[in-house]
Every structure is written in C-alpha cells, then in structure tokens.
Amino acid sequence: MSATGISTSAAPAVRTGRPWQRDLIGVAVILLASIGGYVLFPDNLALLTRIIAIMFLVLSLDLVTGYCGVATLGHAALFGAGAYAAGIAAVTFGITEPLSMIAIGAIAGAAAGLVSGVVILRGHGLAQLVLSIAVIHLFHEAANKASAYTGGSDGLSGIAPDPLLGLFAFDLWGRTAYIFGIVLLIAAFVLLRILVRSPFGMLCRGIRQDPVRVSAMGASVKASLIRMYVISGVVAGIGGALNAVSTQVVGLDSLSFTNSAEALVMLVLGGAGSLFGALAGTVVFMWFEHVVSAANPFHWLTIVGALLIAVVLFAPKGLYGTAADLARRFARSNP
C-alpha cells in the first residue's frame, strides 16, 4: 500500500497502517457473516436482504447523526425516496435494469437528502428534531397523495427487475438479491471508511464536537453538513432501491416515522459514530425483532424497550463502542 512510502517519523507511519488493516478485517467480517447467513439460514434470505437494505439506512443516518451530530427522526425520507424512485422507474418508466434502478435510487436519495438537509439544518436541538419529524410526515403524505405513481396506501407493486448483468435472474429464494446486497454493502462500506477518514470526515467530526471552533477555523459548518446530507442520501437511497429490487414492492412504511425512529434506535444500539456500530446495531435489532416477535408477538416491543434501556444505561457507547472499549482495555493490560 502507498502508505509505506511516507518519509516522516515512524509513529505516524504505524498509525496509517492500522486503519487499512481494520478495513480489511471489516470486509472479512462482513463476508464471513454473509456466508454464515447464507449457509445457516437458507430459508431466511429475504429477511437477511432486508437487514442489508436497512443497514444502508442506518449507515446513512450514522453519517449525519454519529459523525456530524445532527439529531433527526426523519431519515427514512432518504431511504423511502430511493425505494419509490427505483420502483416508479421500473413500473412507470420501464427501467428494470437493476443497476440502473440502484443508480436512480441513489440520485433520488441525494435529492431527498438535500431537501431534508436544507430544512432540518435550519433548526438546532429540539427545533431540529421537530423539523425532522415534519419532513418525514410531509414525505409520507406526498407519497400517499401521489397514488397514481406510488400506489398510495396499497403500496407500489409489480416491480420486475431484469436479471442482474443480464445473467442472474432474481429467484424465488432471494439468492441473487442477497448476493447483490452483500456486494453493494461491501462496496459502500469500503467507500464510507475512506470518507470518514478523509479530511472532510475529520471536519465533520469536528463540527459534531464544536461547530463554533470549526467556523473559527474558517470552515463553513452549514455547507459541510448539507454536503454530508447529500452523501448520506446517496447511501440511504441505494438501500431503498435495493429493498425495492429485492422485495419487488414499495410500501408507505418505508417512508414512515417508525422506520426513521427504528433506524435511530439501531444506531444507538450499535454505537453512533462508527460504521461497525451501525452495522452491528442493525443486525442485532432486526434479528432480535425477528426472533422475539415470532416467539412472543404481543410483548416483543416491551422486550426491545427493556433491551434499549439496558444498552443506554450500561453501554452508552452502544454494543460495538463498548466492546471496542473493553477490547482496548484488555489489550492495554496484556501488552
């Protein structure tokens, strides 16, 4: 890797080596988990693919909430925009090539990110939260009203994507969709790791910790946040489009307040401000939901509530953040 060619002192060179290692470990873990999921739960590939789609939403939320410190309960607007755009492209405009549908989802997500960013960033603190709730309700209502395109409350069905690359048809068991999702996820993960390590990523972390200091350095807080919102929209939009491609329907629930709030819960559960945390939180929450709601459909929300309280009280950095802290402490005491 090019990092070895730096002629500065040894200490920084060692530090550059480590993040790349962690990227590789991250990719390896995603791959192993995917293979494990495929082998262990061949009948649940649809659920696993849905988990991957929601991972995009939670990663996207992590960019604005975990990295930039923007409080939002309206992030599903970006995901839903991607899902509807991909679905409408297929149903109304006959664009059924899967990669094109994903690209359309990404663009629609970016546009939704720009719009919600501009609105939400006008407020701070509580006002910001309220604006974000208003945004998701407006998006929801718009999709409901535009029923000629969206199917309204019946949902948008009849999405029939072509075979992937003209070779792999989307099968009944969801194998193609699952593998497609994994490939997209790994690509997104690697690109986002590069992003959060970049100067822009560092600037955004600075904005979360002290925006006044950032402006005293001569950087534009607002412009940076809006830019991150657009990037976040691309990520969420891809997730929405993946969901449209894999389930072949889009429902109003994808644009719902509940979807937004659950994404935030997953992020907090896994650990905001870390891509690994976003992924872990999504898997744990959705798997837990699946298992517990099957076992006890009436009390599953109670159990999720209890789990959340336990995490917030005893592991405030989330599951991944706390595990990483413990691992670091363990490594320090056993050098």
Added chain:
Amino acid sequence: MSAVFAVERLKKSFGGLDVTRDVSLSMARGDRLALIGPNGAGKTTFVNLVTGHLQASSGRVLMDGEDISRFSPMRRVRAGLVRSFQVTRLFPEMTPGEHVALAILQREGKSGRMAGNFHAMPQVMREMNGILDTLSLGALASVPVGAIAYGQQRLLEIALAMALRPKVLLLDEPAAGVPHSDTFLIENALAQLPDDLAVLMIEHDMDLVFRFAKRVVVLAAGAVIFDGSPRDVTKDARVREAYLGSYAHAGSAA
C-alpha cells in the same frame, strides 16, 4: 494607510446594557497590543463582535482597508482575522495532531477532500509536526485532547492560530486557567509568533502584559479609556480609577 486591522466606532448593547461603546482601534503589521480592563469591561464581547460571532449594533471592521463588517465568521477568518477563545474550544475526541492538520488543510482549501488522509500528506505532516514541536506538544500529537492537561490545551489553541497563518491574531486570555508556574510556556509560544503578525492579547496578568506588549489599550465599561505605551498606563488617572487601584502598584513590576 498602513493599518492591517481597524475597528471604527463599534457599538453593541445587550438589552439596555451598553457593553461596547464607540470603540475604535487600529493595528499595524507586527503590532503587539494588550487589551486590558476589569472583569465585565467588554473585552470578550469586543472580540466576538470583531470576528462576527456576535452582530454589532453599528460600526465597521476593516482588514487591509476592506470592510468585512458583513462577513460571516468563516469569511473573516479567510480574510486573515483569527481568534482564540477565553475558555478553550477544542474537539475533545480528536488529537492535537488532527486539530493542527485540520487547520492546515482548511487554510489550504483541502478540508473538503473526501479521500486520502493527512497522515499520507508529507507537507501537512511536516508542518503539523513543526508547529507541535515548536509548542512542545510533539509528544502528545496522538493523544485525545480530552485526556491532556488544560495548560497544554491552551497551547494547542495557539497552535491552531499559528496553523491558520493569520494576518491579525486576537488572543482572549491565552494564559487563563494555566497554573502560574506554566505561564512561561504560553509566553514562549507567543514569542514564536511571526514578527509581521499583528497580535492583540487580552490579559489580566500585568507582568505578562508588560513583557509582551508594546502598546496597551484599556477598556472600561465598554469604552476605550486609554491607548498608549505600557509605561504610561499605570500612571493614568482614569485607568487607576477604573481598576480602583487594584493594579495601580503594578508599575513597579515593569
């Protein structure tokens, strides 16, 4: 005109309270000016107004003759007007190395880059290490700021200002909160600032003021009551009155 920085008839009131009354001041390249005054005199407010963190009621701020009164704080920094904060404002989870690198990247217009990392940018690393070493922060380059001593955080505030290469630097009590035994570190840091930089320092420690400043401006109840040499300031009757004699004896230390 040779003034790199000028403030003309600046006014500000909070509700009915006039905290800045018709303040005018100008600085030339290389100036070392101390802004002193009793607590609540309006010194920090003056810095906030000038840097755009607060909106002035009236008056103008000029950099190199250009009116920057309508600029956002960000654009004022880009025009070369940089400040430090009375109470440290840093990113607790980031390291001194990241702070200084971010300031350098920002100055060079590279802080928006979405790929790469400053560790792989040799010039940024060289300049960052240079600045941190100058301020004896080299050993702490990769320790999170939340875990380093307050005195060192104060030094990092100065490091950030250096990294931005301003034309005019406004330091709001750079030694505040630093143990007296460590103020020499701050003084050393101030001595490393470029000679042609115009520096305005707010400070209560008169020993420090007398060693640093070639010119002193005294602010009391929002108005400038003295602008002159450090030698004359303690002799001035209005200044003595403003301080109720608390620093009147400080002349002996000069």
